[in-house]
Amino acid sequence: xxxxxxxxxxxxxxxxxxxxxxxxxxxxxxxxxxxxxxxxxxxxxxxxxxxxxxxxxxxxxxxxxxxxxxxxxxxxxxxxxxxxxxxxxxxxxxxxxxxxxxxxxxxxxxxxxxxxxxxxxxxxxxxxxxxxxxxxxxxxxxxxxxxxxxxxxxxxxxxxxxxxxxxxxxxxxxxxxxxxxxxxxxxxxxxxxxxxxxxxxxxxxxxxxxxxxxxxxxxxxxxxxxxxxxxxxxxxxxxxxxxxxxxxxxxxxxxxxxxxxxxxxxxxxxxxxxxxxxxxxxxxxxxxxxxxxxxxxxxxxxxxxxxxxxxxxxxxxx
Amino acid sequence: xxxxxxxxxxxxxxxxxxxxxxxxxxxxxxxxxxxxxxxxxxxxxxxxxxxxxxxxxxxxxxxxxxxxxxxxxxxxxxxxxxxxxxxxxxxxxxxxxxxxxxxxxxxxxxxxxxxxxxxxxxxxxxxxxxxxxxxxxxxxxxxxxxxxxxxxxxxxxxxxxxxxxxxxxxxxxxxxxxxxxxxxxxxxxxxxxxxxxxxxxxxxxxxxxxxxxxxxxxxxxxxxxxxxxxxxxxxxxxxxxxxxxxxxxxxxx
Numbered sequence: 001x002x003x004x005x006x007x008x009x010x011x012x013x014x015x016x017x018x019x020x021x022x023x024x025x026x027x028x029x030x031x032x033x034x035x036x037x038x039x040x041x042x043x044x045x046x047x048x049x050x051x052x053x054x055x056x057x058x059x060x061x062x063x064x065x066x067x068x069x070x071x072x073x074x075x076x077x078x079x080x081x082x083x084x085x086x087x088x089x090x091x092x093x094x095x096x097x098x099x100x101x102x103x104x105x106x107x108x109x110x111x112x113x114x115x116x117x118x119x120x121x122x123x124x125x126x127x128x129x130x131x132x133x134x135x136x137x138x139x140x141x142x143x144x145x146x147x148x149x150x151x152x153x154x155x156x157x158x159x160x161x162x163x164x165x166x167x168x169x170x171x172x173x174x175x176x177x178x179x180x181x182x183x184x185x186x187x188x189x190x191x192x193x194x195x196x197x198x199x200x201x202x203x204x205x206x207x208x209x210x211x212x213x214x215x216x217x218x219x220x221x222x223x224x225x226x227x228x229x230x231x232x233x234x235x236x237x238x239x240x241x242x243x244x245x246x247x248x249x250x251x252x253x254x255x256x257x258x259x260x261x262x263x264x265x266x267x268x269x270x271x272x273x274x275x276x277x278x279x280x281x282x283x284x285x286x287x288x289x290x291x292x293x294x295x296x297x298x299x300x301x302x303x304x305x306x307x308x309x310x311x312x313x314x315x316x317x318x
Numbered sequence: 319x320x321x322x323x324x325x326x327x328x329x330x331x332x333x334x335x336x337x338x339x340x341x342x343x344x345x346x347x348x349x350x351x352x353x354x355x356x357x358x359x360x361x362x363x364x365x366x367x368x369x370x371x372x373x374x375x376x377x378x379x380x381x382x383x384x385x386x387x388x389x390x391x392x393x394x395x396x397x398x399x400x401x402x403x404x405x406x407x408x409x410x411x412x413x414x415x416x417x418x419x420x421x422x423x424x425x426x427x428x429x430x431x432x433x434x435x436x437x438x439x440x441x442x443x444x445x446x447x448x449x450x451x452x453x454x455x456x457x458x459x460x461x462x463x464x465x466x467x468x469x470x471x472x473x474x475x476x477x478x479x480x481x482x483x484x485x486x487x488x489x490x491x492x493x494x495x496x497x498x499x500x501x502x503x504x505x506x507x508x509x510x511x512x513x514x515x516x517x518x519x520x521x522x523x524x525x526x527x528x529x530x531x532x533x534x535x536x537x538x539x540x541x542x543x544x545x546x547x548x549x550x551x552x553x554x555x556x557x558x559x560x561x562x563x564x565x566x567x568x569x570x571x
Contacts, residue, residue: 003494055406074498088452120484159395171443172432174432174434174435175433176434178427178429178432178433178439179422179425179427179428179432179439179442179443179446180427180428180432182411182415182419182422183422185408185411185415186419189407189408190408190409192402193369193407193408194405194408194419195390195391196370196394196400197394197421197422197423197482197483198392198395198399198420198422198423198486199391199419199423200389201391207428207429211429212329273545303411303415303464303466304412304415305487306447306463306464307447308414308447308451308463308464
C-alpha cells in the first residue's frame, strides 16, 4: 500500500513539473490525455462500475461543450462559471434519453446509445434551433480566467485540466468506496440479486448514467474553452469509441486503469506519429490480444479495503 | 393477525397454471415449510411474494399491508428478505461486500455525502460494516471476509446468501432450498442456524427437498402439487396425509 502511494507521488511530482521541460506541442498532447482521462473516468462509472454499455458518451460531452459555447458567445458568461450549467444540461439530456431505454440489457442499450450519439451529431450539423452554427460550429468562445489571470497557452491549460482531473479522481475514488459505488457494482454483477437484496436497481442505473453524463458535460465546457471553436465533427462516433476503449482496455472499474488507458490511447499515437498509418492496425491487434488474455483490462478493479477488526481477520473464536 | 397471508394467489405462464388459487398464512415467529414435487410451483410462490413475478389474481398481505405486485426492493425494505434456489451471489465481489448489499436498504447516504464523506456517511458505513460482520459470524463465515464470493465452497455460498438476507434486518426470511448441495453434516448445522434465526425473532418460510430438515425444523408445512395446495398442517399430520403420500409416491392401482 505504501509502495503504491510512493509510486503515485513520484508520478504526480513528475507531471507537476513536466511542462517546464516540454514544448507547447507536447504539453497540448498531455492536455488531451488529461481531457480524455476525465471523460474516461466519467464513462467508467457507467460502463466499468454499473456495466451499462454506453457507446454514445460523446453526445454528453457535446451537450456540455455546446452549452458552454452558446451561453458564452451569446451572453458573455465566463466559461468556468458555466461548469454547473454544462453539468446540468448534459445530466438532464442523459436523464431524458436514458429514462425509456435504461432497462435494456447489454448490446441493446449499446445500439441505442450509438443511435443517440449519431442523432445528436446530425442535429448539431443541421443547426438545430438555429443556435448550433451548423457544420461550422461555434467560434469565438472566450478564454477562461482564474482570479483575473487569463488561461491561454497550453501550459496554462495544463494546470487547469490537471486540477480538474485531480478533483475528479479524488471525488470518484470516494464515490467508488461507498454505498453508492457498491450498489452500482451489485447491479453489474447480478441485477436480480441486487434488486432482491433491496437495491433500487432502476434508480441506480439512472443515477449513475446521469452522473457520468454530467461529468462529461463539464469536460465539454473545458474542451470548448480550450479550443475556442467547436464543431459537430469533434463529437463523432469515433470519440465515443475511444472513450469506451480507454475504459475497457485500461481496466473496467479501476481509476488507475482508466488513466493508463487514456495515456495509451491518446498519448502513444502522438509518440509514434511516424507509424500513423499503422495506428488502427496496432490498436485493433492490441484490442484482440487483450480480449483473449486479459479481459478485465490492464489494471483491473481491486477489491475494496475495509477496516476489519484484527480478531476477525485472524478468524479466531472467542 | 398473521405475519404473511396469501389469498387465492394465481399465476400462469402461457397455458401453464403455475400457481392456482393458493392461500396460506405464516404466523409471526414460526418456521414454515413449503414442499411439493418438482414443478409444483413452490419457487413461483416465492417469486410472487418477493415481487419477482406479478400475480394474475389474489393478494399478498404482510403485517396487514397489501404488498401484491410491489417492486422487489420495496418489499425487501419493508422486511422480507430471500435467498435463491440457484445461488445468486455477486461472484466477483468479496464476501463482506456481499453482506453489505443486504445492509444497503437500511442506509441512506447517496452519491453526494459519499463524495464529501460527511460524518453521517462515515458513521453509517461503520455501523453497516459492524452489522455485516455480525451476520457473517452468525452463519459461521467469520474470517473469510476478504475472499471473493466465487471462491467459497458451495455450502458456504448458501450460508453467505443467508447472511446477506439477514443483513437487511428482515422480519420474514424466505429460503429457497437452503440445503441444496449440502452434505449431511452441513445440513445439520443449517438446522441449527435456522433455529437461531427463529430465536432472533425472525420468521422463516422455506422450500426444501431434504425431508429430514423439513420435518425437524418446520412447525407447519404447506404442500403444493401442480400449483394447487393439497395439504397444510404440522409435520406429523403431513407425513400421514394420503394425498401427500400419493403426490410423492404415486397412487396404488
